[in-house]
Amino acid sequence: MLYVQEKVVKLGGVYLGGQVTSVEIQEAGSVYVAQDEKGRFKKSQPVGYENGKVMVDILLEATKSASTLEQLTELQRLFKPYGQSKPKLLPIVNEDCAARGITKVYFKNLTSKKVISESKRIVSLELWAPNIAGIKVKKKVSKKKTTKKKSTKKTKSKKSKSKSPAKDSRSTAKGKKAAKKAVKK
Numbered sequence: 001m002l003y004v005q006e007k008v009v010k011l012g013g014v015y016l017g018g019q020v021t022s023v024e025i026q027e028a029g030s031v032y033v034a035q036d037e038k039g040r041f042k043k044s045q046p047v048g049y050e051n052g053k054v055m056v057d058i059l060l061e062a063t064k065s066a067s068t069l070e071q072l073t074e075l076q077r078l079f080k081p082y083g084q085s086k087p088k089l090l091p092i093v094n095e096d097c098a099a100r101g102i103t104k105v106y107f108k109n110l111t112s113k114k115v116i117s118e119s120k121r122i123v124s125l126e127l128w129a130p131n132i133a134g135i136k137v138k139k140k141v142s143k144k145k146t147t148k149k150k151s152t153k154k155t156k157s158k159k160s161k162s163k164s165p166a167k168d169s170r171s172t173a174k175g176k177k178a179a180k181k182a183v184k185k
Contacts, residue, residue: 009056010093011105011127012078017071018060018123023096026053052102052129054092060121068121072112075123079110089130102129 008020028050034042058075060068078090087106097103109126 008094010091011125012090014074014078016056016058016125017066017074018058020056021059022055022057023094024055024057025096025100025102026055027100052100053108054094054097054102054105054125054127054129056125056127058123058125060123062119068114068119072121072123075110075112075125079107079125090127092127105129 007015009016009023029046030048030050031044032047033044036042060071062068066074080087087108089104089106091103092105097105105127106129107125108128109124111124111126113122113124115122
């Protein structure tokens with residue numbers, strides 16, 4: 001029986017019970033690979049970063065204060081509290097996550113495994129960081145600022161807006177009068 005209750009990972013304000021056996025953090029770049037019609041690679045181009053993933057493996061053993069099932073229930077309540085319909089953003093405190101700039105995560109996956117011949121349960125948590133640490137996108141500020149005073153008098157342009165006769169909305173009365181005069185002569 002293990003009596004070790006480590007305080008390695010604090011998730012959502014609660015220290016995870018049991019013995020944390022490993023904390024794995026994965027971050028990856030996203031690369032677009034262009035292919036031709038025959039499936040041959042033409043070029044690859046980096047397009048951004050994928051979400052950071054934190055995998056935590058925990059070994060649950062029965063203790064004087066809680067059984068393995070009670071400890072698993074506590075983790076389940078962190079994963080999906082009663083009445084919650086979608087994952088919430090949870091603060092995470094861990095030295096490896098802090099070194100990588102990950103401070104908040106979503107629960108992606110909770111897996112538990114009971115080894116029948118042993119008294120322990122193995123729990124795996126998969127957590128996803130909502131954004132990439134250390135990369136902040138700044139909006140480009142346009143340097144082009146012109147301040148022209150608009151005249152209050154509006155003048156109609158005599159230019160044709162389109163060359164299509166179907167969209168021509170000019171008056172043809174003057175043209176008709178000129179045509180009648182030319183025909184009468």
